[in-house]
Amino acid sequence: MSVVTLTLDGRPVSAREGATLLEVCQESGVALPTLCHLDGLSDVGACRLCLVEVAGQRKLAAACVTQAQEGMEITTGSERLVRYRRQIVELLFAERNHVCAVCVANGHCDLQRLAASLGIDHVRYAYQHPALRLDASHPRFVADHDRCVLCTRCVRVCDEIEGAHTWDVAGRAAGCQVVTDLAAPWGESASCTGCGKCVQVCPTGALFEKEQAAGGMLSKHRDFLTYLKNAREKKEWLR
Amino acid sequence: MNREELEALAARRRAADGERWHRVSVCCGSGCHSMGAEQVLATLKGEVGAAGLTREVQVHASGCRGLCAAGTLVEVESGPADGAERHLYVGVDPEVAVRIAREHLVDGRPLSEHHADPSDPFFARQQRIVLESAGRIDPEDLESCLAAGAYAALEKAVSEMTPAEVLAEVTASGLRGRGGAGYPTGLKWSTVAKAAGDRKYVICNGDEGDPGAFMDRSVLDGDPHRVLEGMALAGYAVGAEQGYVYVRAEYPLAVKRLKIAIKQAERLQLLGNRIFDSGFNFRVDIRIGAGAFVCGEETALMASVEGKRGSPRPRPPWPAQRGLFGQPTLINNVETLANVPAIVRRGGAWFAGIGTAKSKGTKVFALAGKVRHTGLIEVPMGTTLREIIFEVGGGIPGGRAFKAAQTGGPSGGCIPASHLDLPVDYESLAAVGSIMGSGGLIVMDETSCMVDVARYFMGFCREESCGKCIPCRAGTVQMHELLGKIAAGRGELDDLGRLEELADLLGAASLCGLGQTAPNPVLSTLRHFKDEYLAHIEERRCPAGVCGAGARAEEVRA
Numbered sequence: 001m002s003v004v005t006l007t008l009d010g011r012p013v014s015a016r017e018g019a020t021l022l023e024v025c026q027e028s029g030v031a032l033p034t035l036c037h038l039d040g041l042s043d044v045g046a047c048r049l050c051l052v053e054v055a056g057q058r059k060l061a062a063a064c065v066t067q068a069q070e071g072m073e074i075t076t077g078s079e080r081l082v083r084y085r086r087q088i089v090e091l092l093f094a095e096r097n098h099v100c101a102v103c104v105a106n107g108h109c110d111l112q113r114l115a116a117s118l119g120i121d122h123v124r125y126a127y128q129h130p131a132l133r134l135d136a137s138h139p140r141f142v143a144d145h146d147r148c149v150l151c152t153r154c155v156r157v158c159d160e161i162e163g164a165h166t167w168d169v170a171g172r173a174a175g176c177q178v179v180t181d182l183a184a185p186w187g188e189s190a191s192c193t194g195c196g197k198c199v200q201v202c203p204t205g206a207l208f209e210k211e212q213a214a215g216g217m218l219s220k221h222r223d224f225l226t227y228l229k230n231a232r233e234k235k236e237w238l239r
Numbered sequence: 240m241n242r243e244e245l246e247a248l249a250a251r252r253r254a255a256d257g258e259r260w261h262r263v264s265v266c267c268g269s270g271c272h273s274m275g276a277e278q279v280l281a282t283l284k285g286e287v288g289a290a291g292l293t294r295e296v297q298v299h300a301s302g303c304r305g306l307c308a309a310g311t312l313v314e315v316e317s318g319p320a321d322g323a324e325r326h327l328y329v330g331v332d333p334e335v336a337v338r339i340a341r342e343h344l345v346d347g348r349p350l351s352e353h354h355a356d357p358s359d360p361f362f363a364r365q366q367r368i369v370l371e372s373a374g375r376i377d378p379e380d381l382e383s384c385l386a387a388g389a390y391a392a393l394e395k396a397v398s399e400m401t402p403a404e405v406l407a408e409v410t411a412s413g414l415r416g417r418g419g420a421g422y423p424t425g426l427k428w429s430t431v432a433k434a435a436g437d438r439k440y441v442i443c444n445g446d447e448g449d450p451g452a453f454m455d456r457s458v459l460d461g462d463p464h465r466v467l468e469g470m471a472l473a474g475y476a477v478g479a480e481q482g483y484v485y486v487r488a489e490y491p492l493a494v495k496r497l498k499i500a501i502k503q504a505e506r507l508q509l510l511g512n513r514i515f516d517s518g519f520n521f522r523v524d525i526r527i528g529a530g531a532f533v534c535g536e537e538t539a540l541m542a543s544v545e546g547k548r549g550s551p552r553p554r555p556p557w558p559a560q561r562g563l564f565g566q567p568t569l570i571n572n573v574e575t576l577a578n579v580p581a582i583v584r585r586g587g588a589w590f591a592g593i594g595t596a597k598s599k600g601t602k603v604f605a606l607a608g609k610v611r612h613t614g615l616i617e618v619p620m621g622t623t624l625r626e627i628i629f630e631v632g633g634g635i636p637g638g639r640a641f642k643a644a645q646t647g648g649p650s651g652g653c654i655p656a657s658h659l660d661l662p663v664d665y666e667s668l669a670a671v672g673s674i675m676g677s678g679g680l681i682v683m684d685e686t687s688c689m690v691d692v693a694r695y696f697m698g699f700c701r702e703e704s705c706g707k708c709i710p711c712r713a714g715t716v717q718m719h720e721l722l723g724k725i726a727a728g729r730g731e732l733d734d735l736g737r738l739e740e741l742a743d744l745l746g747a748a749s750l751c752g753l754g755q756t757a758p759n760p761v762l763s764t765l766r767h768f769k770d771e772y773l774a775h776i777e778e779r780r781c782p783a784g785v786c787g788a789g790a791r792a793e794e795v796r797a
Binding site: 044045046047048051059060062065080084087088091092094095124125126128149150168169171172173174175176 | 531548550552553701702703704705706707708709710712713714715716717720737740741744747748749750
């Protein structure tokens with residue numbers, strides 16, 4: 001295994017060749033906010049929260065999809081980057097109807113955690129309050145588009161881990177929505193196996209199990225992806 | 240097919256054309272087409288038939304001639320090909336067509352009216368490389384294209400030159416990407432040529448989506464063989480055997496003519512296996528876009544060609560390394576590829592002699608908006624905006640004053656009158672906050688409101704964002720809303736700061752070029768026309784009288 005050395009926030013670090021900058025940060029204990037990324041799924045570089053500055057490059061790099069290279073100088077927490085991250089999270093809150101107090105994921109939500117960690121206590125952008133529908137046609141699960149941040153974790157887990165590819169994104173721009181099959185009600189989906197992986201990886205309360213009260217969606221465990229991966233690739237069946 | 244056969248075919252056609260008294264070409268580009276060119280063509284054919292002159296007079300359709308504002312255009316060429324007498328008629332309807340047939344074609348007395356003046360700067364100031372044959376040839380008739388020199392460059396390349404030599408000519412020409420970014424074409428080609436892969440692909444990007452831009456459409460429907468030849472030359476230079484033309488579905492005429500062109504070229508083995516009896520194979524297929532602006536972005540375009548949702552992905556890996564179906568892929572714009580046959584035929588040094596130090600060759604512009612000669616023009620790089628708008632374009636109609644020129648569409652900016660003497664090249668336009676873009680040039684006079692223009696383009700990006708990354712998907716919504724608020728006379732001074740802060744986010748944090756450049760129309764109007772924003776905010780008034788704020792100033796205040 002060859003190793004590259006780079007500078008992370010002024011500190012020399014080493015990384016295995018081919019590692020992403022996000023992995024380097026995680027291994028070095030540098031906290032970088034993420035939303036669309038989830039260990040065990042492919043990376044799409046969509047949420048733009050893990051953007052970092054690379055010395056000598058005009059453009060910012062999304063750490064999750066940028067490979068560590070010899071001699072790179074990375075800055076992860078400049079004033080500008082922090083400002084962008086706050087803006088992005090504020091834009092998400094303004095985009096749909098995120099009302100924590102009545103959300104099943106209250107207290108267990110990645111978006112909420114992000115906002116708290118970035119010190120966001122109010123939103124400066126105009127709330128869009130779109131009129132979205134809720135799909136409760138599935139016998140066990142509910143899709144509440146009001147809480148969806150379009151991270152596509154559900155799309156990827158269904159395609160890459162479950163192999164069903166029930167979920168995908170339909171529409172464009174602010175009108176994008178995750179859909180099951182060809183936008184059929186979830187309960188009528190022919191491809192859905194009912195495995196619930198999408199519910200487990202959903203960062204917010206957009207996908208949840210039925211019969212949950214506000215704050216009740218406690219059971220999400222995202223580490224199962226690592227467990228599945230270890231089981232499949234290393235034949236280790238321990239949790 | 241070999242060189243002798245190609246030359247014989249072309250010579251036979253030229254001789255046959257030369258024997259006719261008159262050769263009449265009716266512009267059937269999209270502009271004239273929409274003004275009834277087909278009827279004019281049918282009328283002329285009918286009259287010539289009725290007069291019993293079908294052997295002496297040839298009537299055919301041609302591609303776009305550029306002067307779209309004065310359609311339908313009809314050219315009558317008389318006498319031998321070299322030194323022919325030419326008459327260009329403008330504003331031809333079926334009635335005028337009857338007169339042209341009876342008076343000019345039959346009686347030999349050209350009409351005194353409906354004439355375009357060939358010494359008009361619109362014609363005299365242009366220099367045509369990409370459009371050299373468009374408007375003369377019949378794009379649906381391969382022989383007519385061969386007579387104008389089509390596929391001679393490809394023949395020369397595959398029989399006399401190595402791929403490296405073709406690449407060297409393109410590099411020497413200094414050609415830069417005409418899609419807007421201006422990346423050196425030779426450099427892009429050599430990266431793909433060097434890349435390792437089982438197969439390589441050439442993609443022609445014809446997903447022209449900027450509002451007001453129709454350069455690629457006119458090249459594709461006026462001279463499709465030139466684009467196919469450019470693609471084949473690119474394939475030869477980089478080692479690809481498969482090409483895709485990605486055309487938007489909104490261009491049905493271009494799609495139809497491309498289909499015909501590919502079929503014709505395959506029949507004569509100008510495309511397909513063992514082209515010109517060499518070892519070079521190259522096939523071209525068409526892929527039709529489904530109406531998304533973002534599919535002009537190269538990674539989204541490749542996803543769309545693969546049959547997937549047209550969303551961009553982060554680069555690197557660059558298409559040259561890992562592109563279509565994971566293989567090294569060359570993506571060039573229509574106009575870029577249409578330059579290549581001329582470069583190979585006449586040499587890179589010839590091309591490099593045209594234009595400015597860093598921007599070589601010519602540029603096709605689609606003139607639109609408040610300008611007399613709306614249509615398609617091709618001028619050398621470095622021509623000033625003033626020359627383009629006031630000489631070639633004929634100036635602003637109605638005696639109104641020029642306000643701004645918008646270049647680069649939703650990724651570009653508005654250039655004010657103080658920069659009219661700017662030479663049009665990649666660097667100069669970037670220096671004043673706009674971009675060369677693909678060639679859309681919208682002229683605006685004092686009746687245009689710059690806040691409204693910025694709002695329009697932001698609305699466009701808001702609709703066309705693919706929705707993948709948050710800054711673009713949600714940021715354009717907020718920017719559009721702020722601009723709408725200002726236009727409606729409800730803006731506050733703080734809103735300008737909010738706009739700038741969001742523009743900074745979109746430019747720096749968006750995933751692809753759509754989001755990264757979406758703030759440009761706002762930033763450039765804020766830079767050059769801040770007084771208009773301030774009038775809307777502080778005085779609740781629209782100086783151009785476009786926005787609601789102007790009409791209902793008092794109401795708004797109350």
